[in-house]
Amino acid sequence: MRRTSSLPDMSPPRRSATPNPEGSSSLVFLTESAPTGDRERRTIELLGLLAFALRSFTNIPQFLEVVPPLTGRLLGAEGSCLLVLGRDGRFGLQGFHSEDRALGTQWVSALQGGLVACEDTGTLESLLLQVLGEGYTVHTVAVLGREGLLGYLCSFGRGLTWDDLQAKLLRAIADLTGSGIESHRLAAVVQRKEIQDRELEIGAEIQRQLLPLVCPDLPGVSLAARCWTANRVGGDCYDFIPLEKGTRWGIAVGDVMGKGVPAGLLATMTRGMLRAEALRGLAPAATLQALNAAMYEDLERSHRFLTLFYAEYDPQTRILSYGNAAHPPALWWRARQGSLRMLDAAGSLIGLDGDSQYEEGRVRLQPGDVVVVYTDGLTEAMGANGDRFEEDRLRACLEAVCPRATQASEVLEAVLAAVRDFVGDRPCSDDMTAVVLRVQS
Secondary structure: OEEEEOOOOOOOOOOOOOOOOOOOHHHHHHHHOOOOOOHHHHHHHHHHHHHHHHHHOOOHHHHHHHHHHHHHHHHOOOEEEEEEEOOOOOEEEEEEEEOOHHHHHHHHHHHHHHHOOOOOHHHHHHHHHHHHOOOEEEEEEEEEEOOEEEEEEEEEEEOOOOOHHHHHHHHHHHHHHHHHHHHHHHHHHHHHHHHHHHHHHHHHHHHHHHOOOOOOOOOOEEEEEEEEOOOOOOOEEEEEEEEOOOOEEEEEEEEEOOOHHHHHHHHHHHHHHHHHHHOOOOOHHHHHHHHHHHHHHHHHHHOOOEEEEEEEEEOOOOEEEEEEEOOOOEEEEEOOOOEEEEEOOOOOOEOOOOOOOOOEEEEEOOOOOEEEEEOHHHHOOEOOOOOEOHHHHHHHHHHHHOOOOOOHHHHHHHHHHHHHHHHOOOOOOOOEEEEEEEEOO
8 A cells, every 4th residue: 555645733533414425416517527538638627627616606515525526537536535624623524436336335434434533644544545445545635725724635546646747736626625615614704794794783773763763842941862882783872751741851861881782782771671660750869779779680690880860850840850870970051150060969880789879969950051961982082192082172062052052952063063073083982972951041
């Protein structure tokens, strides 16, 4: 027996799905159409058939099934086999072809059984020659990809002649095979990414639909709100909750720690649970306490927290009652005084401690007053120089626009324009949300 090989070290193999030694209809077509005649013409046409199979077949098993018979024809060998390295580090017999059908059945059974025990290249070569028996010559070449070993392509025969041209042809077939495997895997990755993108887009659409489509029409008040997400699904949320048949309104702005899908799911859950607690008729501080108790176990298991500013406004009395769960304080523009004041109340993050207590504040708004509730993504927006927008810039913007604004939307648009000018072309690094309430004159 004689053997030649260019095998590098490899991981322990394992059997894969059973290949069909008889071949498929595509295999039969290509092998029966394989040309005969002078060697150079036959070589060119067989390589053309292999290239045709590579670009034509829609799934990789079809292509890999064609590789062994065309390899045998191209090299004038009695048979050939293809071993492919799985993602689990084990080898599987992906394709086999032999002119001797009895040998084919014997080969497939013995080789699959032996691959389970193969631990290195030496035992693999020994297995190949053991299955074939005396008088056979085996030529093996590694199937390589950009990231390394993908498998092995083997040809065999009795008294098989071997020269540099055959070695180059076997290498060329192995390279085409490697390209096919890599293309298939890349296509699978792209397909998974497309599915994930569609799912994310569906999630983003659901989240957008759960936010208020329009601001409610409150007597004597104009409202404006906007939410931008750093990713398609974000962790910010806001809501307007009608209380006592719309005689009072709950106003909430929340921010779940983190971004993306996990934060988005918790933000959606927060909105639903907050509505349930607020509709019980509790005051803002008591509503936050009840919400924290209800969400604590879920947030603790997910290792996440959220901040939340929740207020209730009575249009008849113009009284704004509020509680704060470690959220950035709201900013209150007092028209008569011509100054800004923070609206804050003591309280910890939702989900930090199941027994947290929350304080409550209360102010009476006057005509021309403006209240802005926002998430920290707005003040932490990064500029071109690496500095942040910060509260000072937000205050300066509000001090400039609030005295002349007649609608909440004017204030909101001025804030957005200031942030956009500051950030420039840089993408948002965090979700940003702002809700503006203005008492009409």
